[in-house]
Amino acid sequence: MAAHELHPETWVDQYADYLFNYAVARVSDAEIAKDLVQETFFAGLNSAKNYKGDAAERTWLIAILKRKVIDHYRKINSKKGKAEVRINYSANTDSEGDWLEEQVADPFSKDGDNTIENEELGLAIQECISKLPKKQSLVFNMKTIQGMSTEDICNELGINPSNLWVMIHRARTALMGCLNQNWF
């Protein structure tokens, strides 16, 4: 396998959003997720000399992030008493009856699968976005993910609307091709 190299100066542009999505799905708090991504980059820098190059940069960073997420949960659970699980029947005490039945997961619920699939989909899209030229991914992110208006984006980037639509068009076409390969 070809040896991979680390390029820390490109990390933020290439992997920040990917790692951020991964983290948000696990800690469900944007601020904490952002801090975890930041810590991941620092940890990556500090242990760069241990990088052997058998995994791709991104895989390696994700592995670090995984540890950071676990550490995060350890930290918030470390205070005494928090680690113990308490099950209360219900807030409204007058309901009585199928205590057990209501506690177990509903086998017919598809929610679990969907969440997992949607997370994978998110990462697949993010991976495709990171392959786009910088300007296109920037415009696509602002428009699609942040939902900014055409006017605001044009003002911020100093481009005119037809420029914007051309970039959106190129980004979308590239994404369709990329997702056709990686997702369907």
Add this chain to the structure above:
Amino acid sequence: MKISCEEASTICNKSQYKEAGFWEIMKLKLHILMCKTCAKFTKQNTALTSLCERAGLNTLSESDKEAMKKDLEKHL
């Protein structure tokens, strides 16, 4: 009422962000009836939009990324 494929694709892109006008959409629909390529493009483009919605994508703002870059550079 006739439009080129280029115009059609622009309208299609705009309509993904609900920014196409009523008449534009009419023109696009008419064009799709006659043009297989644009029909396919529109279908895929719409699929991309729904995929993006379903994935509930998150992104860091550019200012957050700049701040991250600066912090990282200090450590380099």
